[in-house]
Amino acid sequence: MTSINEAQKQIIEDFKLLPAWSDKYSYLIELGQELVPMNPDLKTEENLVKGCQSNIWFHTRCDDGILILEADSDSLIVKGIASMLVKVLSGHSPQEVLDANLTFIDTIGMRQHLSSQRSNGLMAMLEHIRNFASECTD
Amino acid sequence: MSKSISSARADFPILNTQINGNPLVYLDSGATSQKPQCVIDAVCDYYTHTNSNIHRGNYTLSTRATEAHEAARKRIQNYINAAHDYELIFTRGTTEAINLVAFSFGEAFIQPGDEIIVSQMEHHSNFVPWQLLCQRKGAIFKLLPFDEQGELQLDVFQELLSSKTRLVALNHVSNSLGTVNPLEKIIPMAHAAGAAVLVDAAQSVQHIEHDVQALDCDFYAFSGHKMYGPTGIGVLYGKESWLEKLPPFQSGGDMIDYVSLDKTTFNKLPFKFEAGTPNIAGAIGLAAAIDYLNGFNYADLKAYEDELLAYSREKLGAIKDLTIYGNAKRCSSILPFNVEGIHHYDLGILLDTYGIAVRTGQHCTQPIMDRLGIDGTVRASLALYNNKTDIDALAEGILRAKKMLRK
Numbered sequence: 239m240t241s242i243n244e245a246q247k248q249i250i251e252d253f254k255l256l257p258a259w260s261d262k263y264s265y266l267i268e269l270g271q272e273l274v275p276m277n278p279d280l281k282t283e284e285n286l287v288k289g290c291q292s293n294i295w296f297h298t299r300c301d302d303g304i305l306i307l308e309a310d311s312d313s314l315i316v317k318g319i320a321s322m323l324v325k326v327l328s329g330h331s332p333q334e335v336l337d338a339n340l341t342f343i344d345t346i347g348m349r350q351h352l353s354s355q356r357s358n359g360l361m362a363m364l365e366h367i368r369n370f371a372s373e374c375t376d
Numbered sequence: 377m378s379k380s381i382s383s384a385r386a387d388f389p390i391l392n393t394q395i396n397g398n399p400l401v402y403l404d405s406g407a408t409s410q411k412p413q414c415v416i417d418a419v420c421d422y423y424t425h426t427n428s429n430i431h432r433g434n435y436t437l438s439t440r441a442t443e444a445h446e447a448a449r450k451r452i453q454n455y456i457n458a459a460h461d462y463e464l465i466f467t468r469g470t471t472e473a474i475n476l477v478a479f480s481f482g483e484a485f486i487q488p489g490d491e492i493i494v495s496q497m498e499h500h501s502n503f504v505p506w507q508l509l510c511q512r513k514g515a516i517f518k519l520l521p522f523d524e525q526g527e528l529q530l531d532v533f534q535e536l537l538s539s540k541t542r543l544v545a546l547n548h549v550s551n552s553l554g555t556v557n558p559l560e561k562i563i564p565m566a567h568a569a570g571a572a573v574l575v576d577a578a579q580s581v582q583h584i585e586h587d588v589q590a591l592d593c594d595f596y597a598f599s600g601h602k603m604y605g606p607t608g609i610g611v612l613y614g615k616e617s618w619l620e621k622l623p624p625f626q627s628g629g630d631m632i633d634y635v636s637l638d639k640t641t642f643n644k645l646p647f648k649f650e651a652g653t654p655n656i657a658g659a660i661g662l663a664a665a666i667d668y669l670n671g672f673n674y675a676d677l678k679a680y681e682d683e684l685l686a687y688s689r690e691k692l693g694a695i696k697d698l699t700i701y702g703n704a705k706r707c708s709s710i711l712p713f714n715v716e717g718i719h720h721y722d723l724g725i726l727l728d729t730y731g732i733a734v735r736t737g738q739h740c741t742q743p744i745m746d747r748l749g750i751d752g753t754v755r756a757s758l759a760l761y762n763n764k765t766d767i768d769a770l771a772e773g774i775l776r777a778k779k780m781l782r783k
Contacts, residue, residue: 260729
């Protein structure tokens with residue numbers, strides 16, 4: 239299993255090859271398309287992350303001390319953002335998720351696009367995942 | 377000699393900005409307009425040469441600041457053709473102006489069982505204050521619906537009006553459909569039923585007719601920042617006969633006449649409604665924006681903006697799978713749309729990478745989105761500095777984004 243830092247490093251390396259904005263977004267859209275399709279039954283109000291212009295669902299579960307994440311969105315770009323979080327954080331222990339220093343958000347060159355805009359829900363998605371991780375460690 | 381509209385773009389320094397390596401195409405003036413250099417200079421000049429507190433100072437600088445502030449009120453009065461300058465109350469913006477009326481009119485005139493009619497195409501700021509007032513007072517909130525074309529249903533309006541209707545609240549131009557509402561019909565109908573009318577003019581005062589006496593509205597609210605002025609300043613116009621009868625909204629300094637332990641009496645209009653130190657620089661900046669607008673011939677300005685909107689509808693309407701919302705007989709400055717199979721958020725983000733600023737989402741009008749059965753739109757909104765090149769860039773941007781988003 240790739241560690242959180244290795245997964246982040248891979249994303250950072252991939253984005254380094256894409257200087258143009260349109261290429262970065264194309265790649266983000268591709269990442270979204272790599273997500274495993276979510277079971278429609280999991281698109282519940284409880285799994286809906288508030289705080290975005292589009293709908294994002296995050297289904298989180300803990301299997302034998304490992305946090306498993308599934309996500310979907312009706313926006314391709316938001317789905318790409320969710321896909322990066324799944325790639326980096328899914329499959330690790332809740333404690334590892336809580337301790338993770340997510341440097342990739344700042345280093346892929348999309349900080350202003352991703353982290354400062356309320357509309358894409360990145361911060362709300364992270365909070366949703368961290369809240370669940372905390373509950374799993376209890 | 378009026379200024380030429382085609383050269384107006386040069387008056388707005390921000391329009392020279394590069395965004396993500398592209399020249400800025402600013403199509404979000406319905407959210408806030410850009411500011412001409414003369415407005416920026418007026419605010420800067422005030423803080424550089426005149427800044428001091430107004431109304432109470434007995435020194436030269438304060439007198440100058442007071443004179444500049446009150447001269448600003450006078451210029452705004454002339455722009456909207458109010459009968460008296462004291463019928464204009466400075467507020468933080470349209471939202472505060474509407475909240476002022478919802479509070480003060482509500483305190484004085486709304487009893488349990490009274491009715492307030494609000495249109496279905498209101499911005500939340502002209503919807504929620506009335507909803508809250510009705511809840512507070514046990515009054516009845518009635519909705520004036522719009523039809524498939526995005527036009528208010530006047531036959532339903534006639535049925536909604538009753539002897540219990542105290543106030544009708546609606547916009548002149550809808551911020552998310554662009555519909556120009558027929559106030560020349562609605563206001564007399566409301567008055568015939570004995571109801572007052574509040575007009576949200578945030579999207580109209582800078583684009584279409586803005587003569588409050590000709591409209592005969594009772595209250596008229598607008599923001600400075602959407603009409604080329606600074607943020608944080610707005611105006612409530614109210615007929616003197618109403619304003620005299622309303623209790624104060626906020627209390628504090630400047631709005632009082634005499635204060636003792638037992639009783640406080642209030643200052644005369646408009647100061648009764650202007651508690652605390654106002655946004656002096658904002659008022660002066662707004663007056664500069666009005667001077668700027670007055671430099672153009674009003675008919676030319678309107679014709680220019682109408683033609684640009686028609687061009688936009690034609691240009692975007694030709695894009696396959698693109699739906700334009702709102703097809704009222706008369707529209708102004710606002711162009712809401714969606715492209716089938718593409719989320720409005722994704723389209724907005726990609727347009728930004730090409731330097732094009734539009735707004736996406738619900739535009740603070742959830743009742744409109746519910747009525748249309750959609751969860752949002754992309755909205756392009758125009759101002760006098762936009763031109764056909766901006767619209768061409770938007771159309772081209774939509775086509776590029778479509779290719780990326782529909783693989």
